[in-house]
Amino acid sequence: MRPLKELINEDDSAWPLVKEWIAKSKVDVSVLECALSIREKALIDTQVTTRSPMGAIVHQCAGLLIDFGWLRILGAGGHDRFQRSLPDWNRDRANGFYLVADDAVGGFFAINGGALGDDIRMVYYFAPDSLRWESCKMGYTDFLTWAMSERLNQFYESIRWPMWEDEVKSISADQVIGIYPFLFTTGVPIMERHRGIVPVSEQYSLQFDLKKQLDGE
Numbered sequence: 001m002r003p004l005k006e007l008i009n010e011d012d013s014a015w016p017l018v019k020e021w022i023a024k025s026k027v028d029v030s031v032l033e034c035a036l037s038i039r040e041k042a043l044i045d046t047q048v049t050t051r052s053p054m055g056a057i058v059h060q061c062a063g064l065l066i067d068f069g070w071l072r073i074l075g076a077g078g079h080d081r082f083q084r085s086l087p088d089w090n091r092d093r094a095n096g097f098y099l100v101a102d103d104a105v106g107g108f109f110a111i112n113g114g115a116l117g118d119d120i121r122m123v124y125y126f127a128p129d130s131l132r133w134e135s136c137k138m139g140y141t142d143f144l145t146w147a148m149s150e151r152l153n154q155f156y157e158s159i160r161w162p163m164w165e166d167e168v169k170s171i172s173a174d175q176v177i178g179i180y181p182f183l184f185t186t187g188v189p190i191m192e193r194h195r196g197i198v199p200v201s202e203q204y205s206l207q208f209d210l211k212k213q214l215d216g217e
Helices: 015-023 036-046 053-060 086-090 140-147 151-159 164-169 200-214
Strands: 029-032 063-066 071-074 097-103 108-112 123-127 132-135 175-180 194-199
Touching: 015 053, 015 140, 036 053, 036 086, 053 140, 071 140, 086 097, 097 140, 123 140, 140 151, 175 200, 194 200
Parallel strands: none
Antiparallel strands: 029 063, 063 071, 071 097, 097 108, 108 123, 123 132, 175 194
C-alpha cells in the first residue's frame, strides 16, 4: 500500500485536465463535493495516483453526475446524493474487472482486468437490455471524454423515454430506476413499462443473478 504522499502529485495532477473536459462538455456535468478526509481515505484505498484522471477524480470529489445524473462516475463518495466510493463499491463485487461508473437504469461500466476479454484496461459496459458485457473499445480517459460528448445521447437513445430527465433528477446516484418488464425482454415499449426506484446495489445483484440463470450457471 503506497502512502498518501506518494499518490498525490500537485505539480502534475490530472484534475485541471478533467475540469477542462467538464467546461467543454456537451452535456450537463455536476461535480459533487465531499470532505477532504473522505477523499484522502478513498485515494489510499484506490491506490491510483492523482496524475491519472481516475485518481484525480477520487481525490477531488465524491463523484461526477453527467447528463442530469443519468451517468454517474465514481469518486470518493460521501455526498448526500452519492454515498458510494470507487474502492468501496468494488469491494466483494469486482472479479477480474473494476467498476468505474453506472447509469440510472442499471447499466455498469468497468475496466477489464482479464475477466471480460483479452483487451486488458479497456472499458466494458454491462448492458441492462442484454445482460451482457459489451466492449466500449476505449480506455478510462477516452471513456470520460466520450461521456461528456454528444455521443452519450446516441448511446442511450433506445432505452430512454419522454421526460426521463425529471425522473433521473429525483433519485440519488445510489439508486436506479428499475424497469419491468425487464429491458432485456421485448414487446412492450419502454415508456409503457413500470418504473420504480431501486437501490443500485439491489439492481446490481438482481441483474447478475438473472445473467447466471440465463447462462445456466
